[in-house]
Amino acid sequence: MSEQQLPGEGDMMPDVAMEGADGAAIKPSDYRGQKLVLFFYPKDMTPGCTTESVEFSAAKPEFEAAGTAVVGVSKDPYARHEKFIAKHDLAVPLASDPQEDGLADALGIWTEKKMYGKTFMGMVRTTFLVDTEGRIARVWRKVKVKGHVDEVLAAAQAL
Template sequence: MDTMPQPGDTIPDIAMETPDGGSVKPSDYLGRKLVLFFYPKDNTPGCTTEAKDFTGMKAEFDSAGAAIMGISKDSPLKHRNFIAKHELTVDLATDAEERGLSDALGIWTEKKMYGKTFMGMVRTTILLDESGRVLRVWPKVKVKGHAQEVLEAVRAA
């Protein structure tokens, strides 16, 4: 794929590692809506706020029939620490270093900051329907108010 998915598309069913060392992939959530929020790094200000916002609204997402999974390339150990430090209740997954889901979707890409070029995650959220098809994509997410906007889209879908 290597490009941002569009509504109606399916996404690659690539396995990722869970914080406890297990494995998870998007198809594990078939039968309910799935919010995938891709974020750059555990325990950084924007990523922490985003994960805490989704955690704070998890019950509302549950009642709207949607699961939530945060995805970064941080290790399972870093995810465990992130979960413990911030009492997160949303699912987290570690994307593969190479050829992971974020790579396939074009979300892991070249970024520039302070004149340096590096590979990084573009903060992106994808909402999938019960059959695994893309309902909506939020590219280059601004964190403030984002979880609420996603919840409204889940309820409207």
Template sequence: MAELVPGAAAPDFTLPRDGGGSISLSALRGRPVVLFFYPKDDTEACTTEAKDFTAAKTDFEAAGVALVGLSPDPVKKHDKFVKKHELDVPLASDEGLETLQAYGVWKEKSMYGRTYMGVERTTVLVDAEGKIAEIWPKVKVKDHVAAVLEAARKL
């Protein structure tokens, strides 16, 4: 799979989401979309990131930008995560890993000398035409949402 770069078409997806139903990238066409890929519900950095995006949701909406979080966790886990932390961004479940692989965020990682496959925290800004505008790989959560909002406002 080719690495995604700005200007490339963002791979479409339709995935189940928290609260039931599904969410697809093509249904959001016509407005920019922030896709934030994260490893696991209810872990420290992932919780902070999801809460930061929730806190900034009205700013993104004012800029006409949709938000979608994606992880391999099942919908039931997303539902608990949303309820526990009062999150207000849609969370898509990619248990089959197709979308995570299409975006190149399902990678070999290592911790404490052990290698394993997992999600590399990445944010992708997709423009209104469905093209990738910007990619933030290996995201550090602190101040990240402000940088994404700034880039989104420029679209």
């Protein structure tokens, strides 16, 4: 998928189901009527992903005050999410997007990566701010964790 074909600002967020708590299916459209932050991260229990998830959890009251729900998404199975949530007392819900044709694929952020000379498929750390009608209002691609949550919160408050 080329960069030009990726959904971006002004486009509707693809409405692909993911696995939430207790195996329940959740979709971006479940949050219509409120703003939604979907932060996609590579893997539970890793340093950057832990920092990002903990910081989004700490800012949950501020996001709620801005009328914004926050959901973290990775390809990890939900059972691993449950351990991650418990270990770090996360306040934001997590969703599992394990299928090959899932939301991350529709957004073009499940892609080929290279590390230490090896090529593999992986999640590109990306955050989407979705408006109350389901349109993508803002996209942060290849996110650097430091300061990211504050930037997303400011955008949600301004939307």
